[in-house]
Amino acid sequence: MATDVRGLVEGSARDLGDRLAVDVVGLTRRYQDRVILDQVDLQIAGGEFVALLGRSGSGKTTLLKALAGLDYDVSGEGQLRVADSISVVFQDSRLLPWRRVLGNVTLGLRTQAGPGQSSEDRGLLSLAEVGLAGRERAWPTQLSGGEQQRVALARSLVREPQLLLADEPFGALDALTRMKMHVLLRRLCAAHKPAVLLVTHDVDEAIVLADRVIVLDQGKITTEVSVDLPAPRRAADPAFADIRQHLLRSLGIEETHA
Amino acid sequence: MTAQLETRIDVDHLVRRTRSVGMNRAQDRRRAVVDPDNRRRPGRLGLRRRIPYAGAVGPLALLAVWVVGSALHWIDLRSLSAPWTVVATAGELISDGRLQENLATSSWRALTGLALGIVLGVVLALISGLSRLGEALLDGPIQLKRAIPSLALLPLLILWLGIGEPMKVTTITLGVFVPIYLHTHNGLRSIDSRYVELAETVGLRRSEFVRHVVLPGALPGFLMGLRFAVTGAWLALVVVEQINSTSGIGYMMELARTYGQTDIIIVGLVLYGTLGYSSDLLVRLVQRKALSWRQTFAD
Ligand SMILES: Nc1ncnc2c1ncn2[C@@H]1O[C@H](COP(=O)(O)OP(=O)(O)OP(=O)(O)O)[C@@H](O)[C@H]1O
Ligand SMILES: [Mg+2]
Secondary structure, X not given: OOOOOHHHHOOHHHHHOOOEEXXXXXXXXXXXXXXXXXXXXXXXXXXXEEEEEEXXXXXXXXXXXXXXXXXXXXXXXXXXXXXXXXXXEOOOOOOOOOOOHHHHHOOOOXXXXXXXXXXXXXXXXXXXXXXXXXXXXXXXXXOOHXXXXXXXXXXXXXOOOOEEEEEOOOOOOOHHHHHHHHHHHHHHHHHHOOEEXXXXXXXXXXXXXXXXXXXXXXXXEEEXXXXXXXXXXXXXXXXXXXXXXXXXXXXXXXXXXX | OHHHHHHHHOHHHHHHHHHHHOOOHHHHXXXXXXXXXXXXXXXXXXXXXXXXXXXXXXXXXXXHHHHHHHHOOOOOOOOOOOHHHHHHHHHHHHHOOHHHHHHHHHHHHHHHHHHHHHHHHHHHHHHHHHOHHHHHHHHHHHHHHHHOOHHHHHHHHHHHHOXXXXXXXXXXXHHHHHHHHHHHHHHHHOOOXXXXXXXXXXXXXXXXXXXXXXXXXXXXXXXXXXXXXXXXXXXXXXXXXXXXXXXXXXXXXXXXXXXXXXXXXXXXXXXXXXXXXXXXXXHHHHHHHHOOOOOOOOO
């Protein structure tokens, strides 16, 4: 009972208007009769930053892949409308090792007819934006993990996506680098204004970055919290701590105060 | 005193030690010789620093044994001519032009067969690597061909193509395309599926996917196959040239055999060896250049 949901995506941009980047209704996904996503509804407005939390195996990646159109051979049904231009940032930076940094950023990049800017120029600008100006001729293996992930960010943002899907992009980084990446991502999102769906395990990361945090559990979205804290968001803020406790509880963890 | 001892034992260690202590000019010069790139030495489990001209060390040692063995008459000169006899014979063969002529013929055969085999192998690997139908049709027969030595096909090829150049080039081609196909196909199929996912998310067209992901991803495999192919081409050459041939290095050697001229045979052997070895070196050089993005154990 595999339904080709991608058929529904066609012509989506017009239907979405300029308000919604994601409009999902009753999305179900199963692997061999195991229901992973169960009638999920999710709307993300243009420019909105949504963080998706959930236990390991709760179906976060499955949802993200459905939105990215990467879930081949997966059965399911539902209505799925997403923005036309989507970029994906993976947990691994997924740079092609045989292309130099710039070649990775401009991979498959098409220059629009009109403004006389080559894809190389755009790639260089994008690299400068993530603080890697001058490294465009390096091989990916010559970069640190954090630098590789910044290249992956540049590769995503150079396409000026309406929707940025990120699956634990900072999961493999150390805490300090991760904090720097948070600042960078906030700045880039403020500049480019894509809608973002960020999958993360890190509750603090979700609260620091997102306008809205949702929790996926047993195939359903069980919790939804709007984060309306002024920047810079600090974990010491009592309002921050309240949201965090709420989210942790919905993930099945009681916060213990030592 | 201690410093000198250490120099002999472990120069690298000295370099690191002096760096922290500060260096006088003599040590500085020594360091420039030992460590031109100012790089640290590899880790505990990595290989040690490259030996300069490492590829030449073994063959030169072998040559030395031959020279010494002949000079001291450990080697019977009727079974194996002395190096200087061989050199003199080579000089004669060059001055009367026979060597160049036969070498040119042999090289033409090997290179033509190699070129055709490479094209055939790569095309077949792409067809069978990029389409399920292609794989179903091609992979089985090629695996079968692999199990049949090219030489076993020779009687059939002679019946079909006669004993002229087409038969010789075809035999070489058939020997060459198999390793090219196998390694390229394998390299292609072992490209990480995550790169395929990436190619889809950045919206690569099929042609771009082949150019930016498939071909570079299969390149290490292809170059490995090329090394086998090059060696195989020279090997096949030896065989076809010793059968019904009237030109080429193999013919020259076959003729020498009937007259018991081991010096000419050895000139032929050295030629074959040099050609095979230097073409393998060439492929390895290409490998190092083309795969400079890879950091491997041997680097
Ligand atoms: N290709 C597949 N075939 C069968 N089952 C799968 C497949 N991919 C995922 N699953 C199952 O679907 C469930 C959800 O997987 P998913 O990768 O979406 O989890 P996740 O929330 O991203 O987990 P994590 O936080 O560990 O990345 C898991 O139980 C997993 O075992
Ligand atoms: Mg996941």
